[in-house]
Amino acid sequence: MDDDRLTAKNNYVKPVQALPIRGFFGRIAYGLGSLLKGMRVTMHYFIHPSTVVTQQYPENRETLVLSPRIRSQLSLIHDESGYHKCTACHICEQACPNASIHVVDRPEPAISKKELDFFIWRLDSCTFCNLCVMVCPFQCLEMKPTFESSVYDQRLLAYNLTKYAGPTSTVLAKQTDDEARKNMIEPRQVYDGPTELGGFILAGMPESTREKKS
Amino acid sequence: MPSVSSTLTMPLMVGTVLGVVGFISVVAMILVYAERKVAAHFQCRLGPMRVGWHGTLQSIADSLKLFLKEDIVPTKADHLLHAFAPVISVMAAILTLIAIPFSSHLVLADVSIGVLYVSAVSGIGVLGILLGGWSSNNKWSLLGAMRAGAQIISYELSVTLSLLVIILFAGSLRLTDIVHSQEAGWWIWRAPGVGLLAFVLFLIASTAEINRTPFDLAEGESELTAGFHTEYSGLRFAFFFLAEYMNLFIVAAMGATLFWGGWMPLHIGGFTAFNQLMDFIPGTVWFFGKVITLIFVIMWFRWTFPRLRVDQLMSLEWKVLMPLGFLNLLVAAFLSLFGWYFFPLVF
Ligand code: SF4
């Protein structure tokens, strides 16, 4: 295999070379040579089973190898103490081409600003374009490799990504008193929040377990 | 040459026919499975893995599915021809198969004009494709069939020109005679240069003749849906499929018989000890080993080479393969006339 072509930096696109004119037999030899080169590449794959990329998925669930760039589920990054850095700035919401993100804020009494209440992300309409992750000015979003998200009720695909309603980790870190910090935040569950799939009730499906915020 | 054909009686004949039908179904199923596996590994995939151990029963499941599938015929199709076309294709494949010598004793019909018979009868297959395309009353089918017709008729020339080279050296059209003429060595290397060139021409042209990628213009999925068999489903589609894989087998068998010594073991004139060692391996094993190797090479082509455009296809045949074939034939005629090839005195 032409390995140096694969590893050479910034050399993915080679300028197209005009086919050198070598006469009737020369061109036949040239063509056959390049075909043989291709056959060498495919034979390399054939006799090296380690090049196989297929995953025998349900069987090898434990040892599954996923690409590091996989985009399967959006997640709001929470640090070790369980706090996120989202300021509820709505930039990701506006960047989303499918309106799959719904950032719900609430007034933060202490500093007379807004803070995050719910971060609703709808997997069913997300195209995993990664725009939200890229635009967030505080890098609070990431794509997780957990892909087993199938459910029997479409409404269960609208997630609330934040684990609490309240200010960012920076604000919370400034608060030294543990008790006061606890009072600033309110826990949130994964199916909490106001987005109810446009009010649809799917026939034959159990009612969503999500509690509505009044 | 003892052959079964001389002793055929009516019940034996029926048995033979049933045997041949069973044989082609099994061979086609194995080939389909092999192709899927080979293709998968060429493309860093695994292929069928679920039905049976490593997907070995996949072909059986697929054939059952095809048997049980609804057979849909377009309302405005020519019903008689539509039903007849796949049968013609399979018929041509079966008729060709019976002339091929599988081993020194397993020759169903030892035709004295074997090579001519095989190339003539396998040409009937294109009639099935043309009829199928025409009777479907669908423009994709018709275009595909027309392309297949043009392609097969063109490449038939190159196939015949390369076969003629071997006939010149072997001095016979009978396939068993050709096999016996290779006792001292296979024609691919015994005929200096011309044998190899004829083999390469044969391989390219017959890949085109059986409509396999890179010459699968007749069913170019991207442009003609499925070409001539767009309007076929169920059992009739299975028949076309069967014919396609039987033709693959036949091409490999013909290549092995004419260029690689058929069921003959690998002999090098003179080296007695080596030759005796090779004789221990039975002829059928030699034959099928060669056929499998050739089939693998043709599959290797299919999963490696870029596809040709229709005009490129035609210029490849008429501007490259055919002139080369004629040149090769001319040189081969001189070589065989003056006996300028390896071990000319052995037979
Ligand atoms: S990945 Fe794209 S579609 Fe999905 S939520 Fe983010 S911006 Fe919207």
Ligand code: SF4
């Ligand atoms: S996730 Fe980022 S972009 Fe979206 S609201 Fe929070 S801080 Fe703004």
